[in-house]
Amino acid sequence: MLSYKGTIYRPPIEAYTLLLPVTEGCSHNRCKFCNMYRDVKFRMLDLSEIDAWLNEVQRVNGDYCTEIERIYLVGADPFAISASNLERVINLIRKYLPNVKVVSMYAAIRNIMSKTDAQLERLKNLGVNDLYVGIESGLDDVLSYLTKGNTVEDIRRQCQRLNAIGIRHMSLLMTGAAGKGRGVESALATAELMNEIKPDKILLTTMSAFPDTKLAQEIDEGKFTLAGETEILTEEKILLENLNLPTTYFWAAHSLDSVRIAGYLDKNRDEMIHTLETAIENMDDEHFRQTFQRNHL
Numbered sequence: 001m002l003s004y005k006g007t008i009y010r011p012p013i014e015a016y017t018l019l020l021p022v023t024e025g026c027s028h029n030r031c032k033f034c035n036m037y038r039d040v041k042f043r044m045l046d047l048s049e050i051d052a053w054l055n056e057v058q059r060v061n062g063d064y065c066t067e068i069e070r071i072y073l074v075g076a077d078p079f080a081i082s083a084s085n086l087e088r089v090i091n092l093i094r095k096y097l098p099n100v101k102v103v104s105m106y107a108a109i110r111n112i113m114s115k116t117d118a119q120l121e122r123l124k125n126l127g128v129n130d131l132y133v134g135i136e137s138g139l140d141d142v143l144s145y146l147t148k149g150n151t152v153e154d155i156r157r158q159c160q161r162l163n164a165i166g167i168r169h170m171s172l173l174m175t176g177a178a179g180k181g182r183g184v185e186s187a188l189a190t191a192e193l194m195n196e197i198k199p200d201k202i203l204l205t206t207m208s209a210f211p212d213t214k215l216a217q218e219i220d221e222g223k224f225t226l227a228g229e230t231e232i233l234t235e236e237k238i239l240l241e242n243l244n245l246p247t248t249y250f251w252a253a254h255s256l257d258s259v260r261i262a263g264y265l266d267k268n269r270d271e272m273i274h275t276l277e278t279a280i281e282n283m284d285d286e287h288f289r290q291t292f293q294r295n296h297l
């Protein structure tokens with residue numbers, strides 16, 4: 001019988017991509033703000049389980065299987081599994097979906113770090129592309145406070161390795177990650193980092209203190225203060241203004257984002273900034289706090 005432990009999360013922009021479970025849980029599971037995989041032990045599914053899921057894909061899709069060109073591997077960071085195991089998974093996928101061209105997934109910085117250039121090159125040639133990487137902020141002390149498990153320099157090095165090899169990557173950012181009073185500083189540092197690592201897409205969400213997280217506990221203890229909404233939107237505006245990435249797609253339409261904008265930086269930046277400015281001008285932080293809840297994903 002097919003089974004999968006934990007909730008399935010996938011990037012919103014992969015809504016129409018075929019999902020294939022490959023790992024359960026998160027290989028890190030320590031970020032202070034995250035409760036997505038708290039109670040799920042990290043593991044790679046056995047190849048026999050993945051085979052069973054693919055069998056089901058074939059049963060449901062029939063001949064359409066030959067038309068499927070993109071697949072998204074489910075899990076917090078399936079890129080955590082070894083290059084040889086990823087290769088086994090992709091070979092299995094090809095048995096059922098012979099024309100798959102892009103194999104996308106979440107990938108943490110440490111997952112990239114653990115692979116050699118030769119392994120990355122080989123994975124790229126097998127179709128691995130469009131890796132979603134949790135960056136959050138361009139400030140080292142923020143990454144350290146949030147226990148992300150990597151530094152800004154790690155991000156810089158590993159994403160530049162992906163660029164050199166030709167694997168596209170998407171940056172997941174979090175406005176408000178630096179807390180009250182540091183929005184401008186975080187926006188400028190994050191924009192600088194983005195300009196260096198050149199993600200294909202930037203996906204932005206807003207810092208939220210889910211009730212059962214260490215972050216929520218530390219807010220209660222007075223160790224961290226969430227930024228107000230005006231500061232969060234101002235941070236987003238300054239980030240947008242300072243990105244020098246003409247072809248990058250910017251997406252900030254998560255359910256946790258109060259103002260939803262999306263577009264290409266070369267074509268839509270001005271209108272996105274205008275939308276943010278209008279929201280900032282009309283923002284009443286106190287009214288917002290009472291009416292917009294960020295308690296769950």
Ligand code: SF4
Pocket residue numbers: 026027028029030031034035036037076108134
């Ligand atoms: S944010 Fe990502 S890396 Fe951090 S604990 Fe959650 S799933 Fe794992």
